[in-house]
Amino acid sequence: MQSLIQDDHNRVLMRRRIDFALKLLFLACTSIGVLVLVVLIVDLLMDGLQHVTPQLFENYPSRKAAQAGMKSAIVGTLYMLCIMLPISFVFGVGAAIYLEEYASKNRFTRFIQLNISTLAGVPSIVYGILGLTIFVRLMALERSLIAGALTMTLLVLPIIIVAAQEAIKAVPRSRRDASFALGADKWQTVSRAVLPSAMPGILTGVILAMSRAIGETAPLVMIGALTYIAFLPESLMSSFTVMPIQIFNWISRPQEAFHELAAAGIIVLLIMLLLMNFSAILLRNKFQKNI
């Protein structure tokens, strides 16, 4: 009897030990992600920080690493953002309003919805092939800023639509009812009661989508943005380059000096993304307070 109890006690102890050991293992696995992020940032800072100089922002790309900068790439990214933002905002939010407020719940609406979530899973390089065929060749926009911006718009639209739908869904029913009770019609209700209330959520989604877009490389490589651009784009039809493309160009070179430049470029790109994400978080906090 005594030994039976002892056995039982040992088994419980054993199970507790296994539990503790595995807890440590799981914790270790969780910290791998955090650890990699730290290593990545330290590695980048060590390689690139000494190259984050005014020259990086003022000079055009060059064959000599000592003189190379990414002015045209930074300006290209900003222009791209300015073109993409209004187009994707209008179409993305428009589609979300349609799906949430106007569409009747039938097969066709479900089809659109399914289609949007499918598009979100399409590899970005496929959008590059689409842009190359439709915008560059078919619409004869050549390898221009507008062709690149339109391609990226198609890429981020599904993200914006889904985020905007979530934001519109979160607007309480009572707001709409109150508006209708005051005699407002459908569009007045949507534009003056629903949208203002959903706007912080929508903007958060739009900012996150934009930060995804300015980090994308593959579709723009397809469009043909990878060139020496020693001038700033003058019109929508100008050829252009953007930051990730410039970074890719520098990484592809065998010389160590260009790799360090790439690291410096990445630091600038990451700071830009960090600022965008930070503003998205601020907006989200405001959003949570409102509801």
Place this chain on the structure above:
Amino acid sequence: MKEEVVRQGRTESRPNKTPALRFKNERTSLMNKAMPVILFLCAAVSILTTAGIVYTLFSESFSFFKHIPIADFFTQTRWNPLMEPKAFGIWPLLSGTLMITVIACLVAIPIGLAAAIYLSEYAPSRVRQIVKPILEVLAGVPTIVYGYFALTFMTPFLQNMIPSLPIFNALSAGIVVGIMIIPMVSSLSEDAMMAVPKSLRQGAYALGATKFEVALRIVLPAAFSGVVSASVLAFSRAIGETMIVTVAAGATPKLTANPMESIQTMTAYIVQVSLGDTQHGSVEYGSIFAVGATLFVITMLLNIAAKKLAKRFREEY
């Protein structure tokens, strides 16, 4: 529709309105007629996009298959499109893609799953609130940055252990792709685990189970289809990943099972061709559409499978 009738009735009952008000009402009724149409057109863009993708990929692939028999494309084992003698057998690219994806999943699924179990079963909520966003930052890092990381950190790091490792190799790129998809596995799996009702866990605890036993025997089986769905989505994401493999895995399509070699994936091939000055209409130009269509179909099927699986785990409760 009914609302509108009522509203029109109301305006008719007030005939003595000022011209300004009448103008305003006309304008708003115009808005009410036009906006649904305009908004519908916005939503239609997404359908046009899909139609555009399908049309482009398949029409151009079709003309490619006029030059290269479709049977050769899917059965031959040599891919050499840019130099004579040319060969268009997709298997080297497929095997390269598969190798990267398998390495990535070997890294991401165990680590991501362990992280999901830790976050949903063990971690105090304060730890979860800090760790989850950090993991999500990993998912937001641009892929070109991971490419840099693979080439300038992971490869030298691995070369310390395996001196014969070439600069461009599948192993390093695969591991970094794996790191990139960890957050996808962990966060989607964690969602599935959190959806398991508390009562199931409490029943097991009442019987004296430890946390690990609850995680392994109760939570994991209940959340299983969600976990599989997360893994399939991550797999599909790894297949479509482009910049990491372009930068770090090399450009030598080859049918091999050795991860220490330089290989080429489908995505990296598409980038390689578009970087060169390939003539529009040439066979090489057509090949990127055939490869792109293959890529599109594979990821599409995987995403649909993942969605079906995810739906199943939602229906259980």
